[in-house]
Amino acid sequence: MEKPIKEPKILDSVIDTSLKKTHKIAVNGAKVWYGDFEAIKGIDMTIKANTVTAFIGPSGCGKSTFLRLFNRMNDYVDSFRMEGKIKIDGNNIYKKKVNVEELRKEVGMVFQKPNPFPKSIFENVAYGLKIQGIKDKKFINDRVEKALRQADLWDEVKNDLKKSGLALSGGQQQRLCIARTLAVEPSIILMDEPTSALDPISTAKIEQLIFELKKKYTIVIVTHNMQQASRISDYTAFFYMGELIEYDKTKIIFTNPSIKQTENYITGRFG
Numbered sequence: 001m002e003k004p005i006k007e008p009k010i011l012d013s014v015i016d017t018s019l020k021k022t023h024k025i026a027v028n029g030a031k032v033w034y035g036d037f038e039a040i041k042g043i044d045m046t047i048k049a050n051t052v053t054a055f056i057g058p059s060g061c062g063k064s065t066f067l068r069l070f071n072r073m074n075d076y077v078d079s080f081r082m083e084g085k086i087k088i089d090g091n092n093i094y095k096k097k098v099n100v101e102e103l104r105k106e107v108g109m110v111f112q113k114p115n116p117f118p119k120s121i122f123e124n125v126a127y128g129l130k131i132q133g134i135k136d137k138k139f140i141n142d143r144v145e146k147a148l149r150q151a152d153l154w155d156e157v158k159n160d161l162k163k164s165g166l167a168l169s170g171g172q173q174q175r176l177c178i179a180r181t182l183a184v185e186p187s188i189i190l191m192d193e194p195t196s197a198l199d200p201i202s203t204a205k206i207e208q209l210i211f212e213l214k215k216k217y218t219i220v221i222v223t224h225n226m227q228q229a230s231r232i233s234d235y236t237a238f239f240y241m242g243e244l245i246e247y248d249k250t251k252i253i254f255t256n257p258s259i260k261q262t263e264n265y266i267t268g269r270f271g
């Protein structure tokens with residue numbers, strides 16, 4: 001018997017079934033302002049499920065602002081205003097009825113600097129489950145182990161789960177933050193320069209991890225590292241001054257871009 005399709009938890013009431021099957025994320029006419037400053041100037045984009053998409057471009061071009069539209073992190077900024085539609089699984093996430101907490105469970109985020117809580121390794125990973133009100137100890141233990149295994153950290157910490165998350169190395173802390181994100185089982189993971197504070201070995205581990213994670217998750221990553229974008233992503237989007245200049249398969253962007261500005265940027269002629 002065929003398994004029933006599991007509806008996403010967010011926004012069942014506004015599902016647009018025509019979009020749902022085609023794209024994980026669909027952006028239509030996105031514009032962002034901080035006060036009077038227009039940071040994103042009308043961008044359309046679709047992102048497929050189970051892919052890694054890299055956002056590249058010079059500092060200040062709007063990569064992080066655009067990324068943060070996908071889990072409504074910009075909402076924290078008082079001067080932020082946006083126009084356009086961002087749909088996830090066909091649901092417009094800026095509709096009034098959206099439960100932003102639920103959205104952020106579905107769309108997890110990993111930041112530039114590892115930011116574990118001043119709590120034990122176990123509590124860091126269990127945090128998201130506990131704030132959801134989950135009390136079943138076995139369930140929580142199993143989820144914590146699963147998330148730490150997925151983040152490739154389990155073997156290094158399994159005998160030290162009570163140790164402070166802050167006592168880990170920078171690379172381990174970042175994998176802990178990835179485990180914390182995975183524990184609530186999102187379907188999208190946003191990463192904003194997740195390796196820029198890490199040494200090359202830790203960076204290689206996270207890159208390997210991203211490659212593994214895309215089997216189950218849709219990953220969008222902001223990076224300043226061109227080699228990283230070309231190593232780990234399936235698609236690359238080049239931004240410049242709030243506009244999406246070129247968006248294509250990573251191979252094409254890095255070997256045969258259509259637009260001169262993209263070529264200049266990836267060959268280091270500006271930025």
Ligand SMILES: Nc1ncnc2c1ncn2[C@@H]1O[C@H](COP(=O)(O)OP(=O)(O)OP(=O)(O)O)[C@@H](O)[C@H]1O
Pocket residue numbers: 034037039057058059060061062063064065066077079
């Ligand atoms: N909270 C904010 N308030 C006002 N302006 C902001 C805010 N956040 C970003 N900006 C402005 O919006 C523009 C885009 O910033 P954003 O951080 O998205 O760029 P970016 O491409 O991610 O840059 P970087 O690579 O340096 O992180 C910049 O001009 C920035 O100064």
